[in-house]
Amino acid sequence: xxxxxxxxxxxxxxxxxxxxxxxxxxxxxxxxxxxxxxxxxxxxxxxxxxxxxxxxxxxxxxxxxxxxxxxxxxxxxxxxxxxxxxxxx
Amino acid sequence: xxxxxxxxxxxxxxxxxxxxxxxxxxxxxxxxxxxxxxxxxxxxxxxxxxxxxxxxxxxxxxxxxxxxxxxxxxxxxxxxxxxxxxxxxxxxxxxxxxxxxxxxxxxxxxxxxxxxxxxxxxxx
Numbered sequence: 001x002x003x004x005x006x007x008x009x010x011x012x013x014x015x016x017x018x019x020x021x022x023x024x025x026x027x028x029x030x031x032x033x034x035x036x037x038x039x040x041x042x043x044x045x046x047x048x049x050x051x052x053x054x055x056x057x058x059x060x061x062x063x064x065x066x067x068x069x070x071x072x073x074x075x076x077x078x079x080x081x082x083x084x085x086x087x088x089x
Numbered sequence: 090x091x092x093x094x095x096x097x098x099x100x101x102x103x104x105x106x107x108x109x110x111x112x113x114x115x116x117x118x119x120x121x122x123x124x125x126x127x128x129x130x131x132x133x134x135x136x137x138x139x140x141x142x143x144x145x146x147x148x149x150x151x152x153x154x155x156x157x158x159x160x161x162x163x164x165x166x167x168x169x170x171x172x173x174x175x176x177x178x179x180x181x182x183x184x185x186x187x188x189x190x191x192x193x194x195x196x197x198x199x200x201x202x203x204x205x206x207x208x209x210x211x212x213x
Contacts, residue, residue, distance in 0.1 A: 005096035009103035031176035
C-alpha cells in the first residue's frame, strides 16, 4: 500500500524537480533562478524523506535536517549577494 | 489503518510539491512565483514528514521529523522574504497586471530622507 504511494509520490516529485530545473535554466532574472534553486532544494528534501520510507531506513531524516540547514544558509547568502553585490562586507 | 493514512498524507504532500513547481513555471512574475513556490512547498513538506511520522512510529524518528517540520516552517518564509526584498531593491520587475505596489513609494521616501551610509549600516 504505502510502497505504491511512495512510488507515485517519487514520480510526482521527479516531475516537480524537472519543472524547477526548467525555471532555473530559463529564468529571466537572477532572483528567478534563486527562487528556483530554493524550491529545488526543498524538493530534494522531500525526495530524501520518501527514500527513507522506501528503504525503511529512518536515519535519512538526519541527512534531511542537515541539508535543510545548508539550503537555508545558501539562500540567505544568495539574497545578500543580490542585494549588495558582496557577501562579506 | 495508519499505513493507509500515511499513504494518503504522502500523496497530498507530493501533490502540493508538484503544484508549487507548476506555479513556478506558469506565473508571470518573480514575486508571484515565489508566493506559489514557498507556500505550496512548505505545505508539501509538512505532508511528507507527517507520512514519515505515521509510517515509522518511533519516538526518535518522530522527534527528528517534528524538528525538521519546525525548522522548515521557520526558515522558508524568512528566505522568501529576503529574496523578495533583494529582488525589489535590485530593480522591481513587476508584471503588467500588478495593481498595487506599496513598497515602491516607501522605498523612495526612505532613500530620499536617509544618507547612503546609514542605508548600508542599518541592516545586517
